Amino acid sequence: MVLRNLDQPHFSWAVSCTNSARWIQSKYTLACASRLYGSPPKSAKAPLPTSYILSRCLKRRPEMTLLERDDEAPSSWKGTLPITSRYTYGLAGERFFRALKDEGKILASYCPKCDHTYVPAVTFCERCFSELTEWHDAGLVGKLHTYTLMFVDFEGQPLEEPELVGFISFGDGGLIHKIDANPDELEIGLPMQAVLKPQNERNGSILDILYFQPVRK
Ligand SMILES: [Zn+2]
Structure with missing residues (x-):
């Protein structure tokens, strides 16, 4: 609500204040704040609290609208923002990739209500939102x-x-992956076999499947 009184640079800055409390407490931000509002009061020891900076933002130009700009406002800040993240597969992905890694299986999940088979397997049906408890091995041939x-x-x-890259269908879904074949031998509907890495080299990634190749009799 109060943020509508700020011009755009202030606005994005204020939002970033809120989102990155840790970052704003860096001495770098202290320098930015000093540029905008003069030196901080002696009582405000670094790092500046977010609430102090926001309150100065609001006091400075309370009449300003979003369409106005403050020519003195910095438009960008240079610095580094340390970020660490960890990607998790989620419940269904964990089970799917663990089966691929440990058992060399491509798992499907089935919604009996919608008569729909999901590959890769998912936990909930995206059509009717039912929890899917019927999981099965979809085989390695799509x-x-x-x-x-x-x-x-x-x-x-x-x-x-x-x-060569292709979409190999399994059930009502499928996987996009590399294909090892002569393009001339490919045709739509051709049975394709997943070729997996040896078990001791698999690490629970889609790349545990090396490629698909036509089923050769
Ligand atoms: Zn369903």
Whole structure:
């Protein structure tokens, strides 16, 4: 509510104050605040509390609207922001990738209400929101739904050798993965076999599947 009185740089700054309490307490921010509001009072020892900076923001230009800009306001700050993060697969992903790693299985989950088979397996049906408790092994052979031959990488750089990538369908879902084959032998609907890394090299990643290849009799 009160933030609507701030101009844009103040606004984003105030939001970042709120979101990054730790960051704002760095001496770097203290320097920014000094530039905006003059030296902090002697009683305000570094690091400046967020509440102090916000209160100065609000006092400074209470009449300002969002469309106005303060020419003196800094538009950017240089500095480093230490961030650590850990990606987790979640409940369904944990079970799916553990099965792939330990048992070499691709797991599916089934919604009897919607008669829909999810691959990769999920915990809840995205159609009816039911919890899915029927999990089963989908096998390692799916069907080629579509494919493409790539001549450039994700950054647009030419590849030394073109790479085949395809969507292999399992149940009502499927996996996008590399394909090891001659493009001439591929056709839509072709049964495709997942080739896995040896068990002792698998680490619970989608890359535990090396590639898919046509089922060769
Ligand atoms: Zn459902």
